Amino acid sequence: MLEKAKHADPPETRFIAPGHTFGSVTEKISSAVLTKRTPVSWFIGFAVGFALLQALALGVTWILVRGVGLWGLNQPVGWGFAIINFVWWIGIGHAGTLISAILLLLNQKWRMSISRAAEAMTIFAVMCAAMFPLFHTGRPWLAAYWLLPYPNTMSLWPNFRSPLVWDVFAVSTYFTVSLVFWYTGLIPDLASLRDRAKHRLLQIAYGVLSLGWRGSARDWQRYELASLLLAGLSTPLVLSVHTVVSFDFATSLIPGWHATIFPPYFVAGAIYAGFAMVLTLMIPLRRIYGFEDFVTMRHLENMAKVMLATGLIVFYGYQMEAFFAWYSANPYEWFMMKNRWTGPYAYLYWTLIFCNGVAPQALWFKKIRTTPLLLFGICMFVNVGMWIERFIIVPTSLSRDFMPSSWGIYHGTRWDWMVFVGTMGLFLTCFYLFIRVLPMLSIFEVRTLSTSAVAKEESGHA
Amino acid sequence: MPDDAAPHAATTAAALYGVVAEFETVDQLLAAARRVHTEGFRKIDAYTPAPVHGLAEAMGYNDRRLSLLTLLGGLAGCVAGFGLCYWTSVIDYPVNTGGRPLNSWPSFIVPTFETTILFAALSCFLGLILLCGFPQPYHPVFNVAAVRERATSNGLFLAIEAVDPRFDHTATRQLLESAGAKDVYDVEP
Amino acid sequence: MSELRTQAFQAPPDVDRIQRVALALGGVALLVALVGAVVDTEQFYRSYLLGYIFTLAIPMGCLGLLMIQHLTGGGWGMVTRRTLEAAVRTLPLMALLFVPIALGLSHLYEWTHAEIVATDRVLQWKAPYLNPTFFVIRAVFYFGLWTTMALLLTKWSREQDATGGDDWRLRLVSGPGILLFGLTITLASVDWVMSLDAHWYSTIFGLLFMVSEGLSALAFVILMTFFLSRTPEMSRVLTPKRFHDLGKLLLTFVMLYAYLAFSQFLLIWSANLPEEVTYFLIRTRERWQWLSVLVIVGHFAFPFCLLLLRDLKRQANRLAMLAVIILAMRFLETYWLVVPNFRADQMSVHWLDVTVALGLVGLWLAAFCWNLKGRALLPVGDPYLEEALADGHH
Secondary structure, X not given: OHHHHHOOOOHHHOOOOOOOOHHHHHHHHHHHHHOOOOOHHHHHHHHHHHHHHHHHHHHHHHHHHHOHHHOOOEOOEOOOHHHHHHHHHHHHHHHHHHHHHHHHHOOOHHHHHHHHHHHXXXXXXXXXXXXXXXXXXXXXXXXXXXXXXXXXXXXXXXXXXXXXXXXXXXXXXXXXXXXXXXXXXXXXXXXXXXXXXXXXHHHHHHHXXXXXXXXXXXXXXXXXXXXXXXXXXXXXXXXXXXXXHHHHHHOOOOOOOOOOXXXXXXXXXXXXXXXXXXXXXXXXXXXXXXXXXXXXXXXXXXXXXXHHHXXXXXXXXXXXXXXXXXXXXXXXXXXXXXXXXXXXXXXXXXXXXXXXXXXXXXXXXXXXXXXXXXXXXXXXXXXXXXXXXXXXXXXXXXXXXXXXXXXXXXXXXXXXXXXXXXXXXXXXXXXXXXXXXXXXXXXXXXXXXXXXXHXXXXXXXX | OOOOOOOOOOOOHHHOOEEEEEEOOXXXXXXXXXXXXXXXXXXXXXXXXXXXXXXXXXXXXXXXXXHHHHHHHHHHHHHHHHXXXXXXXXXXXXXXXXXXXXXXXXXXXXXXXXXXXXXXXXXXXXXXXXXXXXXXXXXXXXHXXXXXXXXXXXXXXXXEEOOOOOOOHHHHHHHHHHOOOOEEEEEOO | OHXXXXXXXXXXXXXXXXHHHHHHHHHHHHHHHHHHHHHOHHXXXXXXXXXXXXXXXXXXHHHHHHHHHHHHOOHHHHHXXXXXXHHHOOHHHHHHHOHHHHHOHHHHXXXXXXXXXXXXXXXXXXXXXXXXXXXXXXXXXXXXXXXXXXXXXXXXXXXXXXXXXXXXXXXXXXXXXXXXXXXXXXXXXXXXXHHHHOOOOOOOHHHHHHHHHHHHHHHHHHHHHHHHXXXXXXXXXXXXXXXXXXXXXXXXXXXXXXXXXXXXXXXXXXXXXXXXHHHHHHHOOOOHHHHHHHHHXXXXXXXXXXXXXXXXXXXXXXXXXXXXXXXXXXXXXXXXXXXXXXXXXXXXXXXXXXXXXXXXXXXXXXXXHHHHOOOOOOOOOOOOHHHHHOOOOO
């Protein structure tokens, strides 16, 4: 019966379709950038993204002109869309680092063909997230003028006991390290493009960016060591980022914010949201660019499984919040929970439970995990659900705090929505530009997936 | 810069950067690298489109300095981060914030952790760039058309530099050919 | 063919010896402890709870790891599966050993005293949950569920040895099983440990408890795997790569525990709420603070630094030595978790703390050894066995 183990992998379980060689992989992925006609869908997608980006431009301009009073913030809800969107975008970014770093350490080969796009997604998501802390200062150039350099005229230093300062450290470190990691991964592929580009300007551009990479064995040895080290550093970093984001809430005393489960529950939520977004992007892309050979059904299934696992941890977090709200015997905690269930935002709470708790249970079924369209649908629920989760946390607690006389209600204004939708435009625009000018799959890593094929088939080349 | 540096015997050995041989399979390349190294050549390098497991080791090469650099960077970041928190909060301008101790080390761990990672990652990246000698706008192997066209897509190359004391133009070429090279090219400096 | 392989991968005779020694030691320790129970009943129950929580962590952690390896596959799961299975089959014994705790509730938990509850608003609020009847009903339910899952998983795995072929039932139980496991263990941690101080609460506690059980189990599994790797048949399978994987997993658990514990500490320390912060105030008082420091260093810093070394993870004997240290630290951490609830003012060690723990561990180890024998040390019928072990040689 042991022979069964030896049978060839059925097609749907492979990470790369059979018959690919170093050459064919290079050809197929780089041609999407260099030679192939840009698909019509690219222009449509870019146009949509660029149109939405105008919403951001308009929203931000008007906010700079009139002030952040345009946002729906007022007493008692002083935190709203800005932080919700910030947390949502940061969370989405996490899957990129997770795929490229943690799965690299775990030696999971399936990450190779999705890591590039996922890392790009991380960087763009963090850029979108950064919009909110930047523009919530009202007139950022003034903030920069008065706040930098430290110490200012009052000789005060930032309060390093404040989670908001930790956030600055965490997010800027995260962005820098993600960018460095991403660029490091790009160097050999940029060299590939340099050597294959026909146009002189492209040759120079890719040549400068590739730093003179020539695939030397000595460089590869250092390069692989550096990749491992960067992955080892990125793994605790990515976990720390959403942990620090959760500290923004959890170090406070607000019921519904101050919960010790927040750090792991936020991290799980971030991975959950991130994988949903990776799937949201990859499912259409693999179809449009014909990358089904590289982003196989098995990739989709694995990502769906990660989503299921992290989704269950998130759901566990919801249950713990509810149980301990009662168990704490703290009237404010228990009121907070009842307010979530039946208060003014109850409809959102139950939508959240459906989107994040019920809908993903469908992923238990292989049939659903391996049907891209259904999987795409589930991911949409999760994308929405994770945004609602942050909404439930922020205004629900603030609008009904300790003193009933100061209760209020919060809704985003049209400017809130405009800036939020606008950041989606920024994200899409950046992402479409990325897939146009850079290889959206890691060419050299996908090459190694075909290594076994080299010995037999490589001899065919001229 | 000649467009094609295909073998032509007229080139004198002294003017050469070295020779580069192209192989058809990874196994052949690995075997050749091992053999050339055993023969005593040290100024050798291989060019492959993807990392080949054990190739650097086959040429007697294993650079672990990057680990040390990263560690040092991390330690520096750790000290810098905690030092920043401590100096500003305890020494330079002590302020009672929420009744917490001046040296609130549990809070300071968070920024310290982030700077540790930041410094370590940047040391690792800059170390890689530095050790590889990047950015490097010019390298002689690119004078060979085959390397230019295939080293970053599907070609496997092994180069021996002329400065190697054991280098002898004819003998080295023969050695590479006998090791299974499909083609051997001279590399203009 | 599988018949032959089953015979080839048998437990070494040393297991018999360990079983006898463990049983003798454990039996003697428990008998001595019974004397202590007569002399100081309250102390006996308190020491018993400590020893029980420490011992139970191993089979419970193993149950979690067993289900995880059924779901994820991989070489580490193949080589440790039989150890995990032998451990989880001690759960009926652990259920039996829970009886003294149920009998000694009034010595352990203040919420069992009606007169205290009558004057305490918080305990009154919690009374629908924290009352002796419901406490026992829940414990019966937990053990019923855990034992059922453990026995089903081990029974099917045994059947697989004979029949071969892929058994989808193992995954069918493990998927939802891990969910139920997570929820029940959280509630159990609230019941048995958190409610020792019924005013205190922390939402991360269940997760922290789960991870600490996983760490105990993993350290034990590594120790056993090293022990089994000395038999000629198993030594061919238990390559450095296997230990490397187990070492990486151990590092993950060490870091995960530290991460969760630090998160809990930082949040409670920052918020400084009177009903929460007592937990850390007690544990940083007087001599307790030195135990806290020892736990930070021995439970995190020391193993963390060592496990970063690649060579250490690949050398089975050194990894096993580290596993022993971690198990010792696990006992200290359990001590740090449980005992301050009884001795808030000053840290002190009662001779019963050690004796009862020794007795329970001895008894449990004997049961484990007994379970380990008779079955192949590898799941020889698993169709993925060969594939999972194929990558072991680099």
